[in-house]
Amino acid sequence: MENDAIAKSLKLYIVLSRAYKAINEHVNKVIQASGLNPTEFAVLELLYHKGDQPMQQIGGKILLASGSITYVVDKLEQKGLLIRVACPSDRRVTYAQITDEGKKFIQDIFPEHAAQIDRLMSSLTDSEKTEAIDLLKKLGLPAGKF
Amino acid sequence: MENDAIAKSLKLYIVLSRAYKAINEHVNKVIQASGLNPTEFAVLELLYHKGDQPMQQIGGKILLASGSITYVVDKLEQKGLLIRVACPSDRRVTYAQITDEGKKFIQDIFPEHAAQIDRLMSSLTDSEKTEAIDLLKKLGLPAGKF
DNA sequence: CTAAATTATCTCGATTTCAAAGTTATTATA
DNA sequence: TATAATAACTTTGAAATCGAGATAATTTAG
Numbered sequence: 482m483e484n485d486a487i488a489k490s491l492k493l494y495i496v497l498s499r500a501y502k503a504i505n506e507h508v509n510k511v512i513q514a515s516g517l518n519p520t521e522f523a524v525l526e527l528l529y530h531k532g533d534q535p536m537q538q539i540g541g542k543i544l545l546a547s548g549s550i551t552y553v554v555d556k557l558e559q560k561g562l563l564i565r566v567a568c569p570s571d572r573r574v575t576y577a578q579i580t581d582e583g584k585k586f587i588q589d590i591f592p593e594h595a596a597q598i599d600r601l602m603s604s605l606t607d608s609e610k611t612e613a614i615d616l617l618k619k620l621g622l623p624a625g626k627f
Numbered sequence: 628m629e630n631d632a633i634a635k636s637l638k639l640y641i642v643l644s645r646a647y648k649a650i651n652e653h654v655n656k657v658i659q660a661s662g663l664n665p666t667e668f669a670v671l672e673l674l675y676h677k678g679d680q681p682m683q684q685i686g687g688k689i690l691l692a693s694g695s696i697t698y699v700v701d702k703l704e705q706k707g708l709l710i711r712v713a714c715p716s717d718r719r720v721t722y723a724q725i726t727d728e729g730k731k732f733i734q735d736i737f738p739e740h741a742a743q744i745d746r747l748m749s750s751l752t753d754s755e756k757t758e759a760i761d762l763l764k765k766l767g768l769p770a771g772k773f
Numbered sequence: 774c775t776a777a778a779t780t781a782t783c784t785c786g787a788t789t790t791c792a793a794a795g796t797t798a799t800t801a802t803a
Numbered sequence: 804t805a806t807a808a809t810a811a812c813t814t815t816g817a818a819a820t821c822g823a824g825a826t827a828a829t830t831t832a833g
Contacts, residue, residue, distance in 0.1 A: 483765050487741050490748040490830055494650065498768035501647035504640065518789075537811060544648055546791045553789095573811045595633050602636040604765045610639050615694045619750045620759075621645035622776045624689055662831090666819080683781060692821045717830045719781045744789055786823080791829070797813070802807080 497620075504601050511597045515590045520545065520553050522590075525562055528579040529587040535574050560585055581585065643766075650747050657743045661736045666691065666699050668736075671708055674725040675733040679712065681720050755767055 482544075512522045523543045528534060534542070536567045554577055557563045562583035568574035606614060633680045658668045669689045677689060680688070688697045700723050708729035714720035725733075751759060 486753060489646070489753065489756050490745040491741055493748055493751075493760050493763070494654070495742045496760050496763040497643075497647055497650065500763040501643055503767050504643065506690075508640070516705075520789080533644045535811080544652075548814080549790050563788070571799075571811085575812070583763055595637055597635045598640045598764070601638040602639055602766070604768075605639075605762065607632060607635065608818070609762055609765075611633050612758065613766075614635070614639050614642050616751065616755055616759045617639070617642040617646040620748070621649050622640055622750075634792070664819080681781080682783095693782070694784080694822070695820050717781085717829075775833090777830100777832080779828100781828080782826085784825070785823090786821100787823105788819100790819080791817085793815090793817105796812085798809100798811080800807100800809070803805090 504598075507601055508594070508598060512590075515586075521557055524550075524553055524577070524585060525557060525579060525583055527592070528563060528577055528586060533576040535568070535576055537574075539577060557583070561620070572586045599617055638654060650744075653747055654740070654744060657740055658736075661732075666695070666705055669725070670699055671703060671725060671729055672737070673731060674709060674723055679722040679724045681714070681722055683720075685723060703729070 491561075509519050512519050515522070520543070524539055527539065531542075532535045536554065537547065539545070539554075540547055545553070554563065554565070558565060559619060561572070563577050563579050566576040568576055577618050590612055604608060641713060655665050658665050661668070663671065666689070670685055671683065677688075682696050682700065683693065685691065685700075686693055691699070700709065700711070703723075704711060709723050709725050712722045712724045712739060714722055748756060
């Protein structure tokens with residue numbers, strides 16, 4: 482029945498939402514204990530792992546409106562964790578660049594962050610995680626969707 | 628290596644987040660086109676499918692703070708989609724109850740909502756969906772986690 | 774029966790996020 | 804060049820959410 486197929490998709494949506502929210506709730510606790518909010522952490526981690534980023538691209542990568550980027554970058558700059566750097570070749574562009582203090586901050590936090598995520602994923606075996614990664618990858622790129 | 632295991636958990640966290648956000652972005656568009664925001668929709672759908680709910684339990688089921696429940700229920704009440712009903716046996720308790728107008732609203736929206744979710748899940752085969760449901764269920768109940 | 778503890782809801786203020794409009798710089802067209 | 808179109812970033816104001824405290828009702832202990 483086509484109805485069963487739709488019901489299964491709905492079920493998948495529900496368990497996907499639950500899993501994400503359950504995991505995230507705990508991940509965010511660790512982050513917030515560090516004094517940053519989840520968005521600030523995401524920006525700083527992006528800069529740490531991927532290098533300098535133009536302001537606008539930050540929004541694309543962590544799904545944030547342009548107005549919010551300015552706000553978050555302001556906060557992180559005030560805390561001394563990043564600085565704005567003008568782009569030499571295009572004066573419209575400003576890069577966000579992590580500072581040494583910011584790097585130190587991530588280095589302090591990240592191991593516990595990663596360990597927490599690993600704990601939260603421990604209900605799956607190693608090979609189940611591999612399966613789940615493959616399945617979720619397909620869901621993550623809704624190509625010709627509407 | 629233990630490090631590979633942690634790396635795999637991190638990878639799973641990333642693809643889980645991406646999948647959820649990608650799906651949700653599109654689901655929310657359909658909901659918002661109906662004139663409700665995602666939270667309002669979640670509350671109304673809960674009442675439609677599960678019947679009257681005490682205010683407090685709404686918060687538990689859709690993960691919302693008590694202060695927010697009052698706000699959302701106010702909005703839905705103003706729109707005539709639900710009403711507050713005093714509990715006869717415990718005067719501290721207020722039930723939220725969907726109105727006929729609210730039911731009609733859900734009946735109008737839900738088929739498209741479900742169809743959209745089904746489209747967004749169409750990158751998985753039926754049996755892959757079953758696999759994904761089983762795996763995500765395990766992730767969704769972080770029992771003795773910290 | 775009274776006092777204390779608990780429970781349900783609401784109010785209030787702060788935080789976060791977004792959308793829309795504004796500013797400034799660059800690029801394309803004539 | 805001008806002029807217009809585009810692009811990057813900022814500002815502003817509103818909406819959503821939360822946390823903490825307030826209010827009111829109920830239950831429990833003594």
